[in-house]
Amino acid sequence: MLDDFFSRALVAGIGLALVAGPLGCFIVWRRMAYFGDTMAHSALLGVALAFLLNINLTLGVFLVAAMVSVALLVLQRWNTLSTDALLGILSHSTLAIGLVLVAFMTWVRIDLMGFLFGDILSVSVTDIAVIWAGGAAVLVVLIAMWRPLLASTVNDEVAEAEGLRPEVSRFVYMLLLAVVIAIAMKLVGVLLITSLLIIPAATARRLSMSPEQMAVLSALIGAVAVTGGLFGSLHYDTPSGPSIVVAALLLFVLSIVIPVQRMRKRRLEAANGP
Amino acid sequence: MDARNPRETVVKVSGAGVKRGDRWLVEGVDLTIRRGEIVTLIGPNGSGKSTTAKIVTGVLKPSTGTVERAPSLTVGYVPQKLNIDWTLPLTVKRLMTLTGRYPVSAVAAALDATGISHLANDEVQHLSGGEFQRALLARAMIRRPDLLVLDEPVQGVDFNGEVALYDLIKKIRDETQCGVLLISHDLHVVMAETDTVICLNGHVCCQGSPSSVARSPEYLELFGARAAATLAIYQHHHDHTHLPDGRVMESDGTVVAAHDHHHGHDHHDHAGHDHA
Numbered sequence: 001m002l003d004d005f006f007s008r009a010l011v012a013g014i015g016l017a018l019v020a021g022p023l024g025c026f027i028v029w030r031r032m033a034y035f036g037d038t039m040a041h042s043a044l045l046g047v048a049l050a051f052l053l054n055i056n057l058t059l060g061v062f063l064v065a066a067m068v069s070v071a072l073l074v075l076q077r078w079n080t081l082s083t084d085a086l087l088g089i090l091s092h093s094t095l096a097i098g099l100v101l102v103a104f105m106t107w108v109r110i111d112l113m114g115f116l117f118g119d120i121l122s123v124s125v126t127d128i129a130v131i132w133a134g135g136a137a138v139l140v141v142l143i144a145m146w147r148p149l150l151a152s153t154v155n156d157e158v159a160e161a162e163g164l165r166p167e168v169s170r171f172v173y174m175l176l177l178a179v180v181i182a183i184a185m186k187l188v189g190v191l192l193i194t195s196l197l198i199i200p201a202a203t204a205r206r207l208s209m210s211p212e213q214m215a216v217l218s219a220l221i222g223a224v225a226v227t228g229g230l231f232g233s234l235h236y237d238t239p240s241g242p243s244i245v246v247a248a249l250l251l252f253v254l255s256i257v258i259p260v261q262r263m264r265k266r267r268l269e270a271a272n273g274p
Numbered sequence: 275m276d277a278r279n280p281r282e283t284v285v286k287v288s289g290a291g292v293k294r295g296d297r298w299l300v301e302g303v304d305l306t307i308r309r310g311e312i313v314t315l316i317g318p319n320g321s322g323k324s325t326t327a328k329i330v331t332g333v334l335k336p337s338t339g340t341v342e343r344a345p346s347l348t349v350g351y352v353p354q355k356l357n358i359d360w361t362l363p364l365t366v367k368r369l370m371t372l373t374g375r376y377p378v379s380a381v382a383a384a385l386d387a388t389g390i391s392h393l394a395n396d397e398v399q400h401l402s403g404g405e406f407q408r409a410l411l412a413r414a415m416i417r418r419p420d421l422l423v424l425d426e427p428v429q430g431v432d433f434n435g436e437v438a439l440y441d442l443i444k445k446i447r448d449e450t451q452c453g454v455l456l457i458s459h460d461l462h463v464v465m466a467e468t469d470t471v472i473c474l475n476g477h478v479c480c481q482g483s484p485s486s487v488a489r490s491p492e493y494l495e496l497f498g499a500r501a502a503a504t505l506a507i508y509q510h511h512h513d514h515t516h517l518p519d520g521r522v523m524e525s526d527g528t529v530v531a532a533h534d535h536h537h538g539h540d541h542h543d544h545a546g547h548d549h550a
Contacts, residue, residue, distance in 0.1 A: 029362045151373045154358055161331040161351035161423065162373040201361075208363045209395075 002128065005121050010230055012123040012131050013244065016184050017196065017222030019135035021204070022142060022215035023180055024197030024222075026173060028205070029153050033198055034084065035072070038091035039177060040193040042068040043185050044098030047115050051108050052101065058130060058182045065178035068094060073171075095190075118189030118241035120230070127186060134183045138176045145169050150211055188241040196222060199248040203255045225251055282309045284347065284421045284453040290329050290339030292322075299325045302477040303339065305470075307421065307453040312443075314456045314464045314484075317474035318496075323457045324354065324425060326474060330455055331423050347421060350414030350452070352407075354425040358398055366401070366409050367394045376416050384416040387449075388442060404435035408442065415446050422452045426459040440465045 002008050027036045043061045050060025068090055075086050102110050111119070123131075142149075151159040152166030159166040184193045200222035201214070208214035228251075229244030236243075284307050291301030300322025307313050307330070315323045328334040329341060331349050358364060370381045385391045388408040393401065401409060407427055414422055424443065428436040444467050447454050458464055464471055464484050472481040473493055480492040487493050 029359055031359065147373070147375075153362070154364070154369075154372060155353055155356050157328075157333065157353050158351050158356075159373060160333045161328075161349050162417070163349065164373055205361050205363065209365065210363055210368050214363055 009120045012128050013226035014223045015131040017226045018219045020196045021200045021218030021222040024201040025215050028201045034087045036194040038087045039065045040190045041091045042094035043190040045094040048098045048101035062182035069174040116189050118187050120187045120240045131183050195245045203252040286342040290336035293337040310451045311469045312454040313470045314468040316458045321474045348419045350417045350419030350422045352410045352424045364398050384412040388412040403430045419452050423455045425457045429459045
């Protein structure tokens, strides 16, 4: 089954979607979309450093993304600039430094487009193993710290006063995000990673009654988007990464439109009823 | 700490202060909270009320002084502000198990005690101010806390709602025999059951029973004689409470449907509603 590039892409993409959805819910709940973007952009610096220091690419991306989140925590303590401005600085400077470094390293040939927009059709069986093993590990940790993380999402003070440790769960969450960005980069690229985290979660919102339901639904919705996007890109001969994002967007639009129609119908029935 | 000895000390803070940079947020805080006791903090904005509450809950480590907390203390905390993003689907029922796991029966009991059973499956973002405060109280209550810390729990609630919430706090105190630290948003009104009023202004300027604080020179200096003249104590003038779901809670804590309830009191402070 994994002999053919298309099924490999499908298995890898679904594996990523299953973990990106639940993790992305927290990005949406905590209003961290820009933070996710910043970490994703820093991945290119990770790529450049990995080539420079000759270390594993995924490891390099993870380390840089984790360092960026630590840098943000430290800078926030200084209380000088708003988080928003700090993120803007970190996001674009890490991306720019990455691009500059890549240009300096004339001795390596780097497929820049592949890193910016991903190349899901070129994933190997090893990549799939990394995605599923890494994804499973991330999900296990996320489930283990679900309650404190959710409590601190609702209110840090309550979580802390009642004996949970919000700082710890927040930091672990950032590390999980770094892991997912590291394994996602090859599939959808640094510029599109956050869309896989945010769009399925936003789509699940209107259909969910509880945080847990929303996490599970966003994983499923992400998997549907990956499948739809990949088949779409095969059929229309479009780039695979962007096609997945477009498929996710279509599902999001559907989720907005459908309940509205149902509500309208109900209102009509109420108006026409006895 | 399961043995609920009355009068047992839950938290004792001595000479505590918190310094941020060169500035003391609060200093010289001495206070003791015992089981079944209600301690109310009053003071102007920026006087260190919330900081003091954080010292008590253990969220902030004091820069000086000591905090002695009873071993394995369970804290229930009702924050001043709780903005829950619309993107988080959270029902009242789910809010109850936010920081701990509790059986369904305990959740039902807490919702029933606070009179919001009918809202169990509503999203918290859709609750009114008073309903939301009740939900937060239910959430703190379900923990069977040794110490209940309430940061301006009646803020943004109309007068009748305020009275009902104070009744509810009293009921929780009576049922669980927890110590209560209440931060009041109002300088001049404290709950009648308050055992100790602590008046803060960067430091503890006076403390004691509500009536003694109202007479103390420090209070007069801080708020003026006019304020002292109006330091009111909220009293019970009624013998029952109307729960938001339409039922009525008698003064002995029993809950009856509205039509079974007989108005046997001469003073009534719930204006503007009809009794069928």
